[in-house]
Amino acid sequence: MKLGCVSWVYRSAKPSPPFDDGIKAISQMGFKATSLWASQPKILDEYYTNNTVKELRELLESLGLKILEFTSINFALASLDSEESKRGWAIYQKAVEVAKNLGTGIINILGHYPPVGLSMMDYTRLWTGPVFKAKMPENPDFWKNLWESYVSVIGRCADYAAENGLRVTLEPHPFMIVSNSDALLRLIEAVRSDSLGLTFDTALSKSADEISEIVILKMGRRIFNVHISDNLGNIASPLHLTPGRGNIYWEGVLKTLKTIGYDGFLELELTHMINDEETFREENQREIDYMKDAGKRVGIPIE
Numbered sequence: 001m002k003l004g005c006v007s008w009v010y011r012s013a014k015p016s017p018p019f020d021d022g023i024k025a026i027s028q029m030g031f032k033a034t035s036l037w038a039s040q041p042k043i044l045d046e047y048y049t050n051n052t053v054k055e056l057r058e059l060l061e062s063l064g065l066k067i068l069e070f071t072s073i074n075f076a077l078a079s080l081d082s083e084e085s086k087r088g089w090a091i092y093q094k095a096v097e098v099a100k101n102l103g104t105g106i107i108n109i110l111g112h113y114p115p116v117g118l119s120m121m122d123y124t125r126l127w128t129g130p131v132f133k134a135k136m137p138e139n140p141d142f143w144k145n146l147w148e149s150y151v152s153v154i155g156r157c158a159d160y161a162a163e164n165g166l167r168v169t170l171e172p173h174p175f176m177i178v179s180n181s182d183a184l185l186r187l188i189e190a191v192r193s194d195s196l197g198l199t200f201d202t203a204l205s206k207s208a209d210e211i212s213e214i215v216i217l218k219m220g221r222r223i224f225n226v227h228i229s230d231n232l233g234n235i236a237s238p239l240h241l242t243p244g245r246g247n248i249y250w251e252g253v254l255k256t257l258k259t260i261g262y263d264g265f266l267e268l269e270l271t272h273m274i275n276d277e278e279t280f281r282e283e284n285q286r287e288i289d290y291m292k293d294a295g296k297r298v299g300i301p302i303e
Contacts, residue, residue, distance in 0.1 A: 010280055
């Protein structure tokens with residue numbers, strides 16, 4: 001297995017474009033692959049212009065870096081409001097265009113928060129807040145209607161990705177419509193598309209009280225990409241810790257990935273550990289060494 005590193009962790013946990021320096025630093029550290037993202041829809045238009053996408057692709061190719069996926073954060077996509085949903089679909093189409101032109105094979109989208117009148121900040125506070133307060137819809141069919149709509153939207157996303165030569169992954173987060181592997185399995189069964197799979201984020205899965213090895217066995221060949229970082233196994237844990245600083249059993253993760261025949265990359269994502277360039281290099285080198293040692297202990301070479 002080979003190691004990659006997402007581009008958005010280069011300087012801080014809340015990065016913004018440009019990503020050129022991060023891509024160069026990732027290459028200098030010996031990583032073989034990276035991913036790019038648009039943390040806000042406006043970045044698709046403001047940063048990922050045709051010229052910038054061309055320059056990024058040329059930079060990646062010159063450094064010999066494979067681009068694993070392009071992530072678009074697009075909460076409008078799951079809206080039950082027809083106009084907002086149309087806006088979300090237009091954003092998704094633009095993200096697919098960027099992903100395709102960058103040369104990746106995967107468009108990754110997050111699992112979307114239920115539209116119950118909470119802001120993004122409200123959902124963020126759920127990670128540490130002791131009491132959950134929200135005005136729930138007074139409609140017993142709310143979830144049924146939301147789920148049916150979501151199945152339709154994600155099915156449309158999968159079809160559109162396939163038409164453009166891509167696969168689409170969801171990345172479950174706690175509190176989202178698809179918050180764990182069981183929810184994603186249900187979605188995959190409903191959508192019935194070979195183009196739909198999982199970007200398996202080890203830390204997010206652990207924070208949702210899932211056993212990493214079981215998730216891998218559940219999802220099998222539906223795991224299209226893997227983000228690796230550690231977690232203490234509870235919702236209050238800092239996300240995306242360096243492996244060895246949390247409670248994930250990495251030897252088990254590696255062995256189980258081998259069991260299902262996963263031959264993709266392990267992509268490092270230490271968003272809650274990085275504050276500056278020096279820390280970026282220190283923590284990622286620590287992770288490289290740790291994962292290589294874990295691989296040696298179970299007879300799985302890590303490059």
